[in-house]
């Protein structure tokens with residue numbers, strides 16, 4: 397087991413707000429991505445009812461926001477839709493347990509794209525996803541969140557368990573803020589997936605990205 401010092405630093409995985417005007421969001425996104433290291437940006441657009449946003453909305457947002465991410469060497473991940481991920485030339489897709497099954501998603505996006513899988517607080521789901529060929533597993537929710545209705549609560553121990561047993565990266569998600577992030581970093585999260593903790597930060601998204609980076613690269 398690597399000691400904390402030897403570990404590759406945890407990195408930030410930003411999740412867009414669930415509803416946005418891509419043209420109006422562009423400057424906010426640029427400022428956030430310019431404020432510190434960000435590994436990836438997930439386009440996660442939802443209807444008021446919580447369903448995946450219509451394809452044309454995903455396409456328009458990707459057309460505007462993906463170039464901003466790529467210009468800063470930030471991977472662009474589409475949530476829910478492997479078809480849109482492939483069509484728009486995104487770096488990958490994130491799928492949950494109620495989305496396109498992994499094997500089908502992989503067939504659509506191809507072998508070189510990133511496919512991430514929601515595993516809630518389940519060791520079994522994570523081992524299943526890893527075995528199937530997922531590029532990362534995501535555990536959560538670690539804290540209460542208003543961004544998504546969640547039914548499972550994960551504890552930091554699952555990050556340590558995963559990191560000590562497997563090479564595959566693990567992502568922590570759910571209500572993560574600058575204040576509650578340290579135990580998740582210590583526990584072994586390779587990435588912190590954050591939405592409101594950045595976009596709704598009292599000092600603005602850019603400052604939130606700067607503060608998260610201070611935690612991860614002290």
Ligand SMILES: Cc1ncc(COP(=O)(O)OP(=O)(O)O)c(N)n1
Pocket residue numbers: 438440475476490491492493494495512513514534535544567569589
């Ligand atoms: C990195 C990451 N982890 C988990 C999720 C949740 O995905 P899912 O369970 O499919 O729920 P929705 O986000 O689609 O509402 C995620 N999007 N990203």
Ligand SMILES: Cc1ncsc1CCOP(=O)(O)O
Pocket residue numbers: 411536537540541542543544546569570571572589590591592593
């Ligand atoms: C998509 C998702 N999956 C589990 S919690 C969550 C919401 C993440 O957003 P926030 O960082 O605002 O809690």
Ligand SMILES: [Mg+2]
Pocket residue numbers: 475476490491492495
């Ligand atoms: Mg989903």
